[in-house]
Amino acid sequence: xxxxxxxxxxxxxxxEAGERYEARGSFKVFLGYAxxxxxxxxxxxxxxxxxxxxxxxxxxxxxxxxxxxxxELLQKLEVVPLKTLDEMQVxxxxxxxxxxxxxxxxxGLAFHNHPRSxxxxxxxxxEELLEAGISILASIxxxxxxxxxxxxxxxxxxxxxxxxxxxxxxSAGEIEVVxxxxxxxxxxxxxxxxxxxxxxxxxxxxxxxxxxxTADIVDHQLELYMQRHGVEQLWGTQERILVYVKAGxxxxxxxxxxxxxxxxxxxxxxxxxxxxxEPSSRVNSVLQDNLHFARTIGAQIETLEExxxxxxxxxxxxxxxxxQIFVHHSRNERWIExxxxxxxxxxxxxxxxxxxxxxxx
Amino acid sequence: xxxxxxxxxxxxxLGYAAGVGKTYRTLDEAQKLKQQGVDVVIGYFEPHxxxxxxxxxxxxxxxxxxxxxxxxxxxxEMDTAxxxxxxxxxxxxxEFAHTNxxxSERTKRWEDVRVLLDNGIDVLTNMNVQHLxxxxxAVWQVxxxxxxxxxxxxxxxxxxxxxxxxxxxxxxxxxxxxxxxYPQEKAMQALENFFxxxxxxxxRELALRQTAHEVDVRHEPPKDAGGASSPRLHSQPGSxxxxxxxxxxxxxxxxxxxxxxxxxxxxxxxxxxxxAECFAVFVNTASGLHSLPADxxxxxxxxxxxxxxxxxxxxxxxxxxVAGTLVSFARRQGITQIFLVRTxxxxxxxxxxxxxxxxxxxxxRDMQVTxxxxxxxx
Numbered sequence: 001x002x003x004x005x006x007x008x009x010x011x012x013x014x015x016e017a018g019e020r021y022e023a024r025g026s027f028k029v030f031l032g033y034a035x036x037x038x039x040x041x042x043x044x045x046x047x048x049x050x051x052x053x054x055x056x057x058x059x060x061x062x063x064x065x066x067x068x069x070x071x072e073l074l075q076k077l078e079v080v081p082l083k084t085l086d087e088m089q090v091x092x093x094x095x096x097x098x099x100x101x102x103x104x105x106x107x108g109l110a111f112h113n114h115p116r117s118x119x120x121x122x123x124x125x126x127e128e129l130l131e132a133g134i135s136i137l138a139s140i141x142x143x144x145x146x147x148x149x150x151x152x153x154x155x156x157x158x159x160x161x162x163x164x165x166x167x168x169x170x171s172a173g174e175i176e177v178v179x180x181x182x183x184x185x186x187x188x189x190x191x192x193x194x195x196x197x198x199x200x201x202x203x204x205x206x207x208x209x210x211x212x213x214t215a216d217i218v219d220h221q222l223e224l225y226m227q228r229h230g231v232e233q234l235w236g237t238q239e240r241i242l243v244y245v246k247a248g249x250x251x252x253x254x255x256x257x258x259x260x261x262x263x264x265x266x267x268x269x270x271x272x273x274x275x276x277x278e279p280s281s282r283v284n285s286v287l288q289d290n291l292h293f294a295r296t297i298g299a300q301i302e303t304l305e306e307x308x309x310x311x312x313x314x315x316x317x318x319x320x321x322x323x324q325i326f327v328h329h330s331r332n333e334r335w336i337e338x339x340x341x342x343x344x345x346x347x348x349x350x351x352x353x354x355x356x357x358x359x360x361x
Numbered sequence: 362x363x364x365x366x367x368x369x370x371x372x373x374x375l376g377y378a379a380g381v382g383k384t385y386r387t388l389d390e391a392q393k394l395k396q397q398g399v400d401v402v403i404g405y406f407e408p409h410x411x412x413x414x415x416x417x418x419x420x421x422x423x424x425x426x427x428x429x430x431x432x433x434x435x436x437x438e439m440d441t442a443x444x445x446x447x448x449x450x451x452x453x454x455x456e457f458a459h460t461n462x463x464x465s466e467r468t469k470r471w472e473d474v475r476v477l478l479d480n481g482i483d484v485l486t487n488m489n490v491q492h493l494x495x496x497x498x499a500v501w502q503v504x505x506x507x508x509x510x511x512x513x514x515x516x517x518x519x520x521x522x523x524x525x526x527x528x529x530x531x532x533x534x535x536x537x538x539x540x541x542x543y544p545q546e547k548a549m550q551a552l553e554n555f556f557x558x559x560x561x562x563x564x565r566e567l568a569l570r571q572t573a574h575e576v577d578v579r580h581e582p583p584k585d586a587g588g589a590s591s592p593r594l595h596s597q598p599g600s601x602x603x604x605x606x607x608x609x610x611x612x613x614x615x616x617x618x619x620x621x622x623x624x625x626x627x628x629x630x631x632x633x634x635x636x637a638e639c640f641a642v643f644v645n646t647a648s649g650l651h652s653l654p655a656d657x658x659x660x661x662x663x664x665x666x667x668x669x670x671x672x673x674x675x676x677x678x679x680x681x682x683v684a685g686t687l688v689s690f691a692r693r694q695g696i697t698q699i700f701l702v703r704t705x706x707x708x709x710x711x712x713x714x715x716x717x718x719x720x721x722x723x724x725x726r727d728m729q730v731t732x733x734x735x736x737x738x739x
C-alpha cells in the first residue's frame with residue numbers, strides 16, 4: 001500500500017463512502033448455492049448467538065416451509081408475525097419500524113409482496129429498514145439473484161420469477177457463503193449412479209458460481225475499504241490479464257492465449273491498444289480484426305491516447321490491478337532501439353509486480 | 362470403507378485464518394458421521410482452549426497422541442501407527458499443514474495423512490489457504506508473513522473434496538476481540554499484526570477463489586467428445602484420467618537468484634492451471650556441479666530440490682552460453698513457454714552486450730517468454 005497525495009475527487013469519494021458506512025444499519029447476507037444447504041439454519045443460529053450476547057434481535061420474516069432445525073432456533077427468538085393481505089403473507093415493515101430492534105432477521109430475501117404493499121419486493125422492505133438504521137441478517141440462494149437467474153436456469157432447468165438485483169447484495173457489509181457439498185461425503189466411485197453423478201455435477205457448478213460471486217463481492221468490499229482509507233492496493237488476488245495489441249500486427253493467437261488464461265483462472269481479460277495518428281488503411285483493418293475478435297470472446301477493450309505506449313500500458317495496468325501483461329516481440333529492431341533498448345525492454349524493467357509475457361510475432 | 366480395499370478418501374476444509382471455525386466444522390461433520398453409524402475417531406485435535414470446539418469432541422473416540430522428546434522438551438504428535446492398528450472408517454486430523462517435531466517418523470502431518478489414506482482410512486482434515494505452497498508469495502505480499510509450514514499443491518489436488526469454511530472478517534475480528542480465538546494478550550498482538558482487515562479480506566478472497574478452482578477441476582465434465590459425461594468426482598489421485606490435453610509445455614529457468622523460489626511457485630501454478638507439463642532447468646557454465654563455488658552449488662541444489670518436491674521434472678544442462686543452451690534445450694523439448702526472473706542487472710544498450718533476459722527473449726522468438734514479477738512488500 002502506498003499513500004497518495006490527495007486528489008479532491010478521491011477525498012470526496014472517501015467522505016461519501018464513510019458517511020454511507022455509518023448512517024445505515026449493517027447488512028449481512030448468507031448466500032447458498034441451492035436450497036437445503038442449511039443457510040437459513042446458519043442465519044438463525046447467528047441470530048440466537050447475537051441475542052445471547054445481548055443484542056436486541058427480532059425475526060422479521062420466515063419462509064413458508066420451516067425445517068425442524070430452524071423451528072427450534074425460532075423458539076429462542078422474538079418473532080414479529082407476518083402480515084396477511086388477501087391470504088398472502090408479507091413482512092410487517094411498519095410494525096418492525098415501530099419496534100425498532102437493533103437487528104432484524106429476514107429469510108427469503110427474494111419474495112415478492114402484495115400489490116397493495118408499499119414496496120413490490122421484500123428486498124426493498126429490507127432497504128427501508130436499513131435506511132432506518134436497523135441491522136439486517138438475510139439469506140438468499142444463488143438462483144434468486146437477478147444477474148444469475150438465467151445462468152442457474154440453464155443448469156437446473158428451473159425457472160424463477162422473483163429476484164434481487166446483484167447491486168443490492170453488493171451493498172451488504174458482510175456476505176457469508178454457506179459452502180456445503182451435496183450428498184454423502186464419502187462415497188466410492190462405483191457407488192454413484194449415473195443420474196446422481198450428473199446431479200452432483202450440476203450442484204458443483206452452482207457451488208463454484210456461489211464461491212466466485214462471493215469472491216467478487218469481497219473484492220468489491222476491499223476496493224471500498226481502500227477508498228475509505230485512502231490506500232491503493234498493489235497486489236492482485238485475481239488474475240487480470242492485459243493484452244497489448246500493437247498497430248498492424250495480427251494478435252489473434254495472443255488474444256486467444258490471454259482468453260484461455262483468463263478462463264482457467266476465472267480472471268479478467270483486457271485488450272488494449274494505443275491510438276495511432278493517421279493509421280494506414282492496412283494498419284487500421286488489422287486492428288479492427290483484432291478488436292472484433294477480442295469482442296467476440298468477451299474481452300474488455302480499451303484504446304489509450306498516449307505517445308509512449310509503455311507508459312500508457314503500465315499506467316493502465318496499475319490502475320486496473322493487472323497481474324500479467326502480454327505483448328508481441330518486435331520483429332525488427334531499429335538502430336535506435338539497439339542503442340537505447342526497445343519498448344519491451346523498458347516494459348520489463350518498469351513492470352513492477354506484474355508478469356510480462358513476450359509472444360512470438 | 363476399508364473392506365472395499367481401495368484408498369481412503371480425503372476431505373479438506375479450507376479456511377483463511379485461525380478462528381474462522383475450521384476445527385469446529387470438522388468436528389461437527391465427524392459428529393454427524395457418527396450419528397449415521399460410521400466408525401469415526403479423532404486422530405489429532407488441537408483444542409486451542411476454545412470451549413465451544415472442545416465441547417464438539419464429546420462422544421467421539423480419541424486415539425491418544427504419541428509423546429516425542431525433543432531437546433529436553435516433550436511434544437505430542439499424532440500416533441499414526443496407533444490409528445492404523447485401530448483401523449477406523451474415518452479419522453479426523455486437525456491442522457493438515459503441521460510440521461512434526463524433529464525425530465518423528467515423517468516430517469509433515471500431510472505425509473501421515475497419506476499413510477492413513479494408503480491404508481484405506483478416510484480422512485477429514487483442515488488447513489488455511491495461506492499454507493498452500495503456490496500462494497506463498499502472494500500471502501507474504503498481503504500479510505508480511507512468510508508462511509513456513511506449506512503443503513504442496515499436488516497434495517491438495519489429491520483431496521476428493523475441498524470445502525470452504527467461510528466467515529466474514531468483521532465477524533472474525535469480533536471473535537478475536539471477545540477472546541474466543543486466543544487469550545486476550547495474544548489476541549491483541551494478533552490484531553496488530555496478521556489480523557488486519559484488508560489482510561483478512563484478501564486472504565478470504567484467495568480462499569474463495571481457490572475453493573472455486575478446486576470444485577471446478579473435480580467436477581468438470583470431461584473435455585473429450587461423446588455424449589455420456591461421467592464426472593471426475595472420485596478420480597484416483599495421480600491418475601491422469603482428468604488430465605486435459607494441453608498444448609503448453611513450460612520451462613522454468615533455475616538460477617542462484619533468491620527470487621527463484623517465487624519463480625518456481627508461479628510457473629508451477631501456471632502449469633497446473635493450464636494442465637501443462639513443467640520442467641525446471643539449471644544451466645551450469647562450469648563443468649559439473651562440483652566445480653561451482655560451494656555456496657552457489659548449495660543454492661542451486663536447494664532450488665532444484667524445491668522444484669522436485671512440487672513434482673516438477675528437473676534438469677541440469679552444461680554450457681558456457683546460458684541463453685543459447687537454455688533455448689536450444691527448450692526447442693528440442695517442444696517447450697512453448699519459458700519462465701524467467703527479471704535480471705537485477707541494468708538494462709544495457711545492446712552495443713554493450715545484452716543482459717540475460719534480453720538474450721533469452723531475443724533467442725526464443727518462436728516461444729512465449731514470461732518474465733515473472735519480483736514481488737515486494739508495498
